[in-house]
Amino acid sequence: EGIWRLSKLAVSVQNDPGKDFLQVHNGLLQEIAKVLEFPVASMLPAEAFSVVRKSFDARKILKEAKFVYTVDMDVRKLLSLEPRTWDFISRLEPKVGLIEHMPHERSSHDLTSIVRDFKDSNDDTLAREHRHNIDSSVSLKCSPARKPKIAVVGSGPSGLFASLVLAEFGADVTLIERGQAVERRGRDIGALVVRRILESESNFCFGEGGAGTWSDGKLVTRIGRNSGTVLAIMNTLVHFGAPKNILIDGKPHLGTDRLVPLLRNFRQHLQSLGVTIKFGTRVDDLLIQNGRVMGVQVSNSTNKLQLDCKKLGFDAVILAVGHSARDIYQMLLSHNLDLVPKDFAVGFRVEHPQELINSIQYSGLANEVCRGRGKVPVADYKVIQYVSNEDEHSPFKLESTSRSCYSFCMCPGGQVVLTSTSPSEICINGMSFSRRSSRWANAALVVTVSTKDFDALNFHGPLAGVKFQREFEQRASLMGGGNFVVPVQTVPDFMENKASVTSMPPSSYRLGVKAASLHELFPMYMTDAIRYSISMFDKELPGFISKEALLHGVETRTSSPFRFxxxxxxxxxxxxxxxxxxxxxxxxxxIVSAAVDGMYAGFAVAKNLDLFHGDI
Ligand code: FAD
Structure with missing residues (x-):
């Protein structure tokens, strides 16, 4: 009885209708029958099975690339089988990793049950798992007493989800965002890409949806794909217009074109719950009394000439400002907040022709990609190398500090974009549209850095990492010659410490590139760590070192350079x-882990302000 989960059902590319088909089909029924040891696949009723996950596995260790499924089988829906065939099913035994009995049916619990769990748990670390789904349309009742006034600063994923939870509780929420709503932000980004006008408050980092809006929109996360909270976030995104396949796809992805309307729906829902949204409003300071925040000081971020500060009182302030709000970090430091520098990673963005990555990853199947319209997904990659001087065969002089060098935020079929927030600095990242149909594949190629590296450049204190980032962003800007031109070098030239002067491969970056000696940008020990790692990546992905591969400088904002x-x-x-x-x-x-963090923060505030005492 109940639900059985069948895993690792591998279907060949020939027998599969393709990456966008997420229902049970004949090829999949054949595999289900094999796992169940059921002799006649065509007698299995397709309606008894539902696809929970579908991934494409093209790892080199496999003889052949395959689609791999996880499927739930609802035993009640098999009752129509004639008795002898039913016997097969009733003798079903769990098989490790293949067949698992789910003790409870998958429930579609909503925000109310998450809140109830949370309330019962008394778990102040807030790090525990919730096994249920969230349905953002559920309204919770809150205490009839005066509504607590809460400011949420920043409308990135964390700020949006914190606002949603608190608004559902009935709090009086004001969402304050220095950037613009997606409609106007789109125009500002257009002006940047076409006319080189960088709006310091409305750009790839700042504005509605935060840094994740004009992004690749990957929804992969390292915090547990199947955890209740991640499912809760995914369900909420579907509620606001994301396609349902993000709940099933092994590597869910939205793309900028889908994120923009989704954010508009999210905004309308928040407004319908009574949230006041202030775009073009920057928080400049905190109002503090007796060790407690009493509100915020804001100014109109669109008005550059006049200083028009306002003081707004709040019972609590959620600070969800992302990794580029350097002015606000400085302000926090002036109030002696507990900030410590944190390790992060810096490096370059490497770009290859997408066709090259397809052929490295898929060999003969590469022509099934068809620029995102084909049967198999546009190929991606993920590489990591541990670097230490223990590798005696390394031709590079590696220092004793061990580091990791890895690819990060890979954007198949994407483009390199400018994520600077100041005209004297260059930093870049990658974005894509849902089809991932561009001719290029880009990814960050970064090496870990820590306080030891900040100290070496004489950067000290809690914001040493910010100074470190800025140093290399300014160096990149100088190397590019200004005007948002990005310095580039081919991978073979970088490997040989040679300036790229001859013909350069094209780049997807729209504001222009300039040949430069990127091997001179970072300290030699970092450059050598990256060079050594690239040499190893080329073994894993033969062709990675190619004259068509172009390094772009620099990628510095991989994560926050400090933490509270x-x-x-x-x-x-x-x-x-x-x-x-x-x-x-x-x-x-x-995107996803920030959203989860915002959701938990919402619960924490609700708990501390006694919003749980409502009859939920
Ligand atoms: P943010 O999204 O950075 O939001 C912070 C918000 O606060 C911003 O809107 C900002 O304008 C606002 N703000 C800052 N200071 C103030 C102030 N003083 N007053 C008022 N408002 C303020 N992650 C993925 O998971 N998948 C991807 O594919 C992906 N691609 C990316 C591509 C690009 C180009 C970039 C830049 C990032 C990408 N990321 C991706 C990372 C992801 O966007 C971030 O991890 C995520 O957005 C962090 O969310 P957040 O809410 O913490 O902060």
Whole structure:
């Protein structure tokens, strides 16, 4: 009885209708029958099975690339089978990793049950798992007493989800965003890409949806794909217009074109719950009394000439400002908040022709990609290399500090974009559209750095990592010659410490590239770590070192360069009423983990302000 979960059902590319087909088909029924040891696949009723996950596995160790499925079987729906065939099913035994009996049916519990779980748990670390789904349309009742006034600063994933939870609780939420709503932000980004006008408050980092809007929109996360909270985030995104396949796809991806309307729906829902949204409004300072935050000081971020500060009072402030709000970090430091530098990673963005990556990864299947319209997904890669001087065969002079060098935020079929927030600095990242149909594949290629590296450049204190980032962003800007031109070097030239002067491969970066000696940008020990790693990546992905591969400088904002400490609860220990969350707090990285962090912060505030005492 109940639900059985069948895993590792591998279907060949010939027998599969393709990456976009997420239902049970004949090829899959054949595999299900094999796992069940059921002799006649065509007698299995397709309606008894539902696809839970579908991934494409093209690892080199396999003889042949395959689609791999996880499927749930609802035993009640098999009852129509004639008795002898039913016998097969009733003798079903669990098989490790293949057949598993699910003790409970998958439930579609909603936000109310997550809140109830949370309330019962008394777990102040907030790090525990919730096994249920969230349905953002569920309204919760809150205490009839005066509504607590809460400011959420920043409308990235963490700020949006914190606002959603608190609005559902019935709090009086004001969402304050220095950038613009997606409609106007789109025009500002257009002006940047076409006319080189960088709006310091409305760009690839700042504005509605935060850094994740004009992004690749990958929804992969390292915090547990199947955890209840991640499912809750995914379900909420579907509720606001994301396609349902993000719940099933092994590597879910949205793309900028889908994110923009989704954010508009998210905004309308928040407004319907009574959230006040202030775009073009920057928080410049915190109002503090007796070790407690009492509100924020804001100014109109679109008005550059006049200083028009306003003081707004709040019972709690959620700070969800992301990893680029350097002015606000400085302000926090002036209030003696507990910030400590944190390790992160810096390096380059490497770009290859997408066809090259397809052929490296898929060999004969490469022509099935058809620029995102084919049967198999546009190929990606993920590489990592541990670097230490213990490798005696290395031709590179590696220092004793061990580091990791890895690819990060890979954007298949994407483009390199400018994520600077100041005209004197260059930093870049990658974005894509849902089809991933561009001719290029880009990824960050970064090496870990720590306080030892900041010290070596004489950068000290809690914001040493920010100074370190800025140093290399300014060097990149100088190397590019200004005007947002990005310095580039082919991978073979970088490997040989040779300036790229001859013909350069094209780049997807729209504001122009300039041949430069990127091997001179970072300290030699970092350059050598990257060179050594690239030589190893080329073994794993033969062709990675290609004259068509172009390094772009620099990728510096991979994650926050500091974190708030300690974090027993979401509330700052040094300033009561302040809740730093998301990537800027140093506890999340990526769209989904930032959203989860924001959601938990919402619960923490609700708990501390006694919103749970409502009859939920
Ligand atoms: P953010 O999204 O950075 O949001 C912070 C918000 O706060 C911003 O909107 C900002 O304008 C606002 N703000 C800052 N200071 C103030 C202030 N003083 N007053 C008012 N408002 C303020 N992650 C993925 O998981 N998948 C991807 O494919 C992916 N691609 C990316 C591509 C690009 C180009 C970039 C830049 C990032 C990408 N990321 C991706 C990373 C991801 O976007 C971030 O990890 C995530 O957005 C962090 O969420 P957050 O809410 O913590 O902060």
């Amino acid at each position: 400490t300690p974090r027993d609860t979401y509330e700052s220990m040094s300033l009561r009423g302040l809740y730093p969350v998301g990537e800027g707090a140093g506890y999340a990285g990526g």
